[in-house]
Amino acid sequence: MTQFTLTLHCPERSGIVHAVTTFLVSNGCDIVEHQQFDDDVHGELFLRTEFTCAGPATVDDLTREFDLVARDYAMRYRFSDRTPDRLLVMVSKAGHCLNDLLFRWRAGALGAEIALVASNHEDLRPMAEAAGLPFVHIPVTPETKAEAEQRLLDLVREHDIDLVVLARYMQVLSDELCQKLQGRAINIHHSFLPGFKGAKPYAQAYDRGVKYVGATAHYVTPELDEGPIIEQEVQRVDHTHSPRALATVGRDAEALALSRAVRWHCERRVLLNGNRTVVFR
């Protein structure tokens, strides 16, 4: 018995759930988990269904057969089986997010497969290699940036990568690369967006005297730190925290928010809704 996930969205109208369940029942499938969200503001319905199939169905079979239903309702849809997504994790020097992702991956709690680690610095090579992962050093200078980004795209292709995770990768990606990776790259920004975009958010947070620091996991888009938010986490702080202490506290929020966002994405729990996300936890 194989387990699949169907995610879809389409304009709201009556009969959608019935059409989907009729399709599943007539194909001998059994719903295990079902969530839907009607976005009244935009008139759009979002749906996620996990189901088992008795027969020898594949994602391709289901996709082909569902197409007629989908057309009727103008659905954008996707079937997935349980093959774990393959991740390329990009880092720079700070290792807390990588360390956290590696631990969850090895404990079977990430819901994905880390394929390799790449970085513009050598610092985290030992951490990646201790986990048995390939580590690729891609230095980036203003002159080599285009070349470095091409190298990254090559890695994505060669390693059959489903998701690029920017786990405190301190390089701004070019618009072109952002577009190529749209919906397939998640970044952790070390602030509670939309506050403190850009560089040195903890220094900005210190100057503003906030009483919580936060972290935001979001899809990468050409507009810096403006992509759809998947998850946020906050930690209480006070006047005794220096900018450095804020950063230390914030690391916990970053690791928590990023790992949740990655897992939810890989379990097909995150659906894009314009610049917002629907997260079926």
Place this chain on the structure above:
Amino acid sequence: MTQFTLTLHCPERSGIVHAVTTFLVSNGCDIVEHQQFDDDVHGELFLRTEFTCAGPATVDDLTREFDLVARDYAMRYRFSDRTPDRLLVMVSKAGHCLNDLLFRWRAGALGAEIALVASNHEDLRPMAEAAGLPFVHIPVTPETKAEAEQRLLDLVREHDIDLVVLARYMQVLSDELCQKLQGRAINIHHSFLPGFKGAKPYAQAYDRGVKYVGATAHYVTPELDEGPIIEQEVQRVDHTHSPRALATVGRDAEALALSRAVRWHCERRVLLNGNRTVVFR
């Protein structure tokens, strides 16, 4: 166009969602919100659907017509329309939960109608009456307890009460009354259950030196503070909090947890699952 909610649970098997949606579609209904939960541990499915009906349907019509479907799947089910539940709020001397419920009710954010307030003390009469509500004083002594409980049941019947809310009512209800109100009475316990059951939980919390205090909204059952938990809330504390200060901080958690539990119950978002609850937020 009328809006209804259907909640149900039944043993897990294939086809349930399809059966429900087929029923709705064939009755000209349109699903607005749909949530389900498959409890693998107990093999039970829980489902909540909000839908609109074009025609002149009533809860009775729907109930009658759904009965055939329900029998097939051994469903326990309930249809509700948008008539707000009527509440009897029971208090003693502490007014923070009553004050909070009254404010939300008048702001249209409680999802229910407060019908009257009853108390074993006179202290909160002004608060109730300022809100334009009847206030019934039911003194309780060991001798008059049975009589007082009968009075409460009379009020439930006379005022057509759907839900009794124990908003810091400091009397232990008899087993008999608990049974009569089963599933129709919510209590706020001023601790994070299962810690600190019974009397003076904040004094107990102080003695134990906990770093959070909490509050628990739960259905009333004959076993004191053992009923199914609907909602909990916590607040951070530290060594500087005296038992009295813990109580002051805890009041915020109590009011928040209780009002959420009441609203979710009245919106049919809470389904009983043995001694646990399924809460479709």
Place this chain on the structure above:
Amino acid sequence: MTQFTLTLHCPERSGIVHAVTTFLVSNGCDIVEHQQFDDDVHGELFLRTEFTCAGPATVDDLTREFDLVARDYAMRYRFSDRTPDRLLVMVSKAGHCLNDLLFRWRAGALGAEIALVASNHEDLRPMAEAAGLPFVHIPVTPETKAEAEQRLLDLVREHDIDLVVLARYMQVLSDELCQKLQGRAINIHHSFLPGFKGAKPYAQAYDRGVKYVGATAHYVTPELDEGPIIEQEVQRVDHTHSPRALATVGRDAEALALSRAVRWHCERRVLLNGNRTVVFR
């Protein structure tokens, strides 16, 4: 035996605490609570001491006698006794913060005295008057704004007000008024600053798709929503929250953050440190 609070700040150098405690001991005072914070970044020390005096000391006596010590260390300092601060609460139409402040005040948990309520609308008159408070209606139009602000200053003077609390008062104060009230006016902004400044923050939060909404209590300054932050609170939300639902959830954060900020200010727990605050909880 009278209880006093001394708050001060001065450039960091050795001997400050000793100088203060020597003064207190030699005046027959006994320290009850003592906190200090050394701001290494700015080289400034902040200190709060609560103490009892055996004799018939007054704030004026202590202030006069302490002056020599203060000069030596270039201290800015203030003695307070336990006379509660008098509050003028400004509101518009939304009553959740006023309701919360009134309840805490009457429960003896606000640490201050509410003297009167003023508003540019009549809506909350019943709530204020039910609490036995004077309610002053000060309509504001572009033409009468200057006059209305003068009226507010008159009320501050006539009622001997220590602190103006903008409890969802939906008028922007003029720069001049902000300056006159500097350090004596606290506003609750209905977002987690610095995100979503200005109008309609919940609509902004909805558009950005944040996963927490928040509230910020801050001192009023001429720069809109840029004043020193005293307290913030957050509440978890998700994609199902409409702008209106975000606002409803956010109200709880607003009431909690504002009442804490007011209490801490009135207990002399908040010291200004440039555009940041030191909060000795």
Place this chain on the structure above:
Amino acid sequence: MTQFTLTLHCPERSGIVHAVTTFLVSNGCDIVEHQQFDDDVHGELFLRTEFTCAGPATVDDLTREFDLVARDYAMRYRFSDRTPDRLLVMVSKAGHCLNDLLFRWRAGALGAEIALVASNHEDLRPMAEAAGLPFVHIPVTPETKAEAEQRLLDLVREHDIDLVVLARYMQVLSDELCQKLQGRAINIHHSFLPGFKGAKPYAQAYDRGVKYVGATAHYVTPELDEGPIIEQEVQRVDHTHSPRALATVGRDAEALALSRAVRWHCERRVLLNGNRTVVFR
């Protein structure tokens, strides 16, 4: 210039702070951080002071010279310099707390030195050794328990251990060992104490249907899970969490609470107050 910490507690009476600051000033010391707490309930004062000394002072010098002051006030006190505490981390099979402690240690954020890891299982040897740490396997059976505990005490002595950290070590220590390690051993219990003491707390939490799971870091005492609480952390959960999912979520709370408790202990921020703790964060 050397930095020291003085922690002390003594019966409340006037002049304590002055006595301490007079001592420090007369020894050429400069206070950097100062916190105190007056426990009115028990009539005891707790104090923590960090200070720098210009001269060549040592902990022994200060201890000797302070003794006269201490006697006057019946103080229990301790001076510490900045030599980091040495930790023995005890684990069984679950590695999340060890992984977290190791990362913080290597990032310089633990405030202590991990000297070695010991375990009743071999599973985490690779993790310890990848961090360059000795790993000692001490199998425990009912027959060898006494011997194993002696081995642990030997390790404490041989490696000059200041603190034993039970980082999900799944063996109950004997009363005798608990007494020998009193105040020098911290355990992480995987529940929000006092709820769910003993074995399988997540299964208990599932059965009770709680809406938060938590973790509690506490000093080890002969009474199982009854020692003084240093820190607690909670995570929101709901009906969809199986016992296994609760455990996965809870791991984040465990790692956060334990690492904070260890750091605060090693920075001398935790003072015992009967079965409660004073934590000067």
